Amino acid sequence: MKSSELFETAKTLIPGGVSSPVRAIKPYPFYTKRAEGSKIYTEDGDSLIDCCMGYGPLLLGHAHPFVKSAIKDQLDNGWLFGTPAEAEIKLAKIVTGDHPSMDMCRFVSSGSEATMAAIRLARGYSGKKDIIKVEGGFHGAHDGVLIQAGSGATTMGVPDSAGVIPEIVSHTAQVPYNDIESLENLLAKNNNVAAFIIEPVMGNIGPILPEDGYLKEVRKITEENDVLLICDEVICGYRLGIGGAQVKYDIKPDITTLGKIVGGGLPIGVFGGRREIMEMVAPAGPVYQAGTFSGNPLTLASGIAMLNYIHDNSRLYERLDGYTKIIHESLPEKYRDSFVRLGSIFKLFFREKPPKNYVQAKESNTEKYADFWKKMLQSGVFLPPSQFETNFVSAAHTEEDIEYISGAYNKCL
Numbered sequence: 001m002k003s004s005e006l007f008e009t010a011k012t013l014i015p016g017g018v019s020s021p022v023r024a025i026k027p028y029p030f031y032t033k034r035a036e037g038s039k040i041y042t043e044d045g046d047s048l049i050d051c052c053m054g055y056g057p058l059l060l061g062h063a064h065p066f067v068k069s070a071i072k073d074q075l076d077n078g079w080l081f082g083t084p085a086e087a088e089i090k091l092a093k094i095v096t097g098d099h100p101s102m103d104m105c106r107f108v109s110s111g112s113e114a115t116m117a118a119i120r121l122a123r124g125y126s127g128k129k130d131i132i133k134v135e136g137g138f139h140g141a142h143d144g145v146l147i148q149a150g151s152g153a154t155t156m157g158v159p160d161s162a163g164v165i166p167e168i169v170s171h172t173a174q175v176p177y178n179d180i181e182s183l184e185n186l187l188a189k190n191n192n193v194a195a196f197i198i199e200p201v202m203g204n205i206g207p208i209l210p211e212d213g214y215l216k217e218v219r220k221i222t223e224e225n226d227v228l229l230i231c232d233e234v235i236c237g238y239r240l241g242i243g244g245a246q247v248k249y250d251i252k253p254d255i256t257t258l259g260k261i262v263g264g265g266l267p268i269g270v271f272g273g274r275r276e277i278m279e280m281v282a283p284a285g286p287v288y289q290a291g292t293f294s295g296n297p298l299t300l301a302s303g304i305a306m307l308n309y310i311h312d313n314s315r316l317y318e319r320l321d322g323y324t325k326i327i328h329e330s331l332p333e334k335y336r337d338s339f340v341r342l343g344s345i346f347k348l349f350f351r352e353k354p355p356k357n358y359v360q361a362k363e364s365n366t367e368k369y370a371d372f373w374k375k376m377l378q379s380g381v382f383l384p385p386s387q388f389e390t391n392f393v394s395a396a397h398t399e400e401d402i403e404y405i406s407g408a409y410n411k412c413l
């Protein structure tokens with residue numbers, strides 16, 4: 001069946017016809033039949049070079065043979081035990097080994113679950129009630145962080161969701177990204193702050209990079225004010241390199257959240273940190289956290305394969321950085337200044353300069369982006385449909401793909 005027909009039926013069964021709002025492309029989304037390497041093959045018979053990559057997890061591309069083989073091997077041994085399995089120790093060893101700030105970690109099934117648990121843990125550990133987040137930061141779709149939230153919430157115009165009780169978000173304060181003074185001022189007025197949660201490199205209002213020294217200042221100020229620092233590295237983790245943003249920018253958060261790449265493409269979330277904090281988590285301590293599918297064997301197998309592959313082929317990060325450099329340098333000159341890239345992440349903003357924060361990101365011309373996005377799709381390149389989502393390249397992209405993507409940017413701009 002064609003995508004348009006599938007969507008007509010989907011709308012009668014699933015709200016908005018989609019399982020996540022970011023997929024709601026107008027007039028209808030294309031339906032994917034199969035995906036392999038850098039390509040998506042649609043129900044309409046099209047083949048597309050994918051720069052969305054499952055919104056980030058697919059660092060090695062779709063259906064990577066090494067990860068696939070690990071998943072297949074696990075399938076033969078069962079895919080849900082409801083008991084501990086050795087694989088979770090193996091994955092925990094890799095993840096904690098790669099992040100000097102993490103002595104221990106716990107596996108959950110999504111990034112949302114990870115940040116929800118991390119915030120509860122920060123409150124349980126500190127005995128304080130409030131949290132601070134960054135305007136436009138997206139930490140998943142749970143109540144305490146759905147305030148000026150990025151990603152689909154901003155794209156759809158619902159950054160403050162209906163159904164979230166005001167009393168809950170009254171405990172969530174906000175500061176602009178790249179603005180130390182606002183953070184200092186807020187902390188000077190409030191000594192009931194349990195944690196500051198931040199995407200070290202903003203990824204859900206398009207990529208926005210930290211200004212020089214910003215993250216180190218954030219670490220210093222939070223420490224001085226006895227506020228836990230939660231680095232939400234759901235996108236950055238293993239995307240910016242092994243150890244994510246915290247290793248790249250040399251900061252040591254108290255708690256880290258991970259997801260996406262760590263599961264090799266299967267559902268995962270991770271939260272971890274210093275031993276004394278993590279030992280507050282049930283059953284070791286009084287902060288309750290649980291999940292039927294947490295640490296499920298299929299995800300563990302896929303995650304271990306993914307991370308082992310990355311360790312054995314860590315030069316892939318240089319190759320991917322080279323890819324986004326090629327795309328950047330091949331742009332028509334007038335667009336080069338508003339193109340942001342860091343390693344394998346990139347985005348062209350439809351404004352004069354790269355934004356520094358949420359207010360500036362929202363000044364981008366989203367109508368122009370939508371028009372450009374459509375032309376790119378017609379040219380055979382699938383970018384995330386929103387100005388406010390990050391584009392990704394993967395290790396499965398070939399030099400020919402990158403040449404093609406660069407050509408398409410030039411043609412469509």
Ligand SMILES: Cc1ncc(COP(=O)(O)O)c(C=O)c1O
Pocket residue numbers: 109110111112113115138139140141199203204232233234235259260268269
């Ligand atoms: C920084 C960040 N945190 C948390 C999440 C939530 O992760 P998930 O979609 O796996 O629940 C996302 C992405 O969706 C994210 O980008």
Ligand SMILES: NCC(=O)CCC(=O)O
Pocket residue numbers: 020021022023055138151152203204389390
């Ligand atoms: N950057 C936002 C996401 O990755 C979330 C995807 C989704 O909500 O489907």
